[in-house]
Amino acid sequence: MKVMPITNNDRTFKGHLNQQTGNLILGASSHFSNNIVKTSKGLENFSLAMRMSFIYSNLLTIMERFAHSAELSFVKLKNSSIHRFFIEDRGSNYKYIASDISLSEKCNQTNDVDALETLVSDLAKVNPFEVNSKFILQRKPNTFDYSFEPDKSYVDIENRLIIPDKKAMKEKSAGELMTYFDNLSKDSNIYIDN
DSSP: OOOOOOOOOTTOOOOEEEEHHHHHHHHHHHHHHHHOSHHHHHHHHHHHHHHHHHHHHHHHHHTTOOOOOEEEEEETTTTEEEEEEEETTTTTTOOOEEEEEOOOOOOHHHHHHHHHHHHHHHTTSHHHHHHHHHHHHHOOOOOOOOOOOOOOOGOOOOGGGGOOOHHHHHHHHHHHHHHHHHHHHHOOOOOOOO
16 A cells, blocks of 8 residues: 655645644733833834744644644643643644743743744754654544645745844844834735734
């Protein structure tokens, strides 16, 4: 029997972030957005909020490559600040461990944004064909048999991700930062949901 790598070609059915993961990232973005004041710290919070928005969009883009019942989830390890992120499929016994990252209690520190950007970078390197094939191979009994066709365009997606230049952001004024982020989102054709 030949097992073909799978990727979901129907854009209406694709992998996604589970609610807990989405809430973690959007909650951090809201924290930074709500703490923008007319000080140097306010400018930093604006940058952090925009970076969190890009992280959210990037994770959605990355998850498009996976089977429609696949989702990015995490668990917080006991007595630790480590969050283990993984991709799972409710119809399969297989879980792909993506990354272990350390986040603050409320996920409201600069280091948290950096760690989540590292998660995006790690996930962008994952081969979706291998993960999706393992979901199929370790499918639970009596699970609907999904059929997907390989789509080569989903392998190299780095050019579809929005990665802000941290050095360039530090040298910009408030107005320049707004223009910079606006141009980043327009160039990539990704809608930013704050």
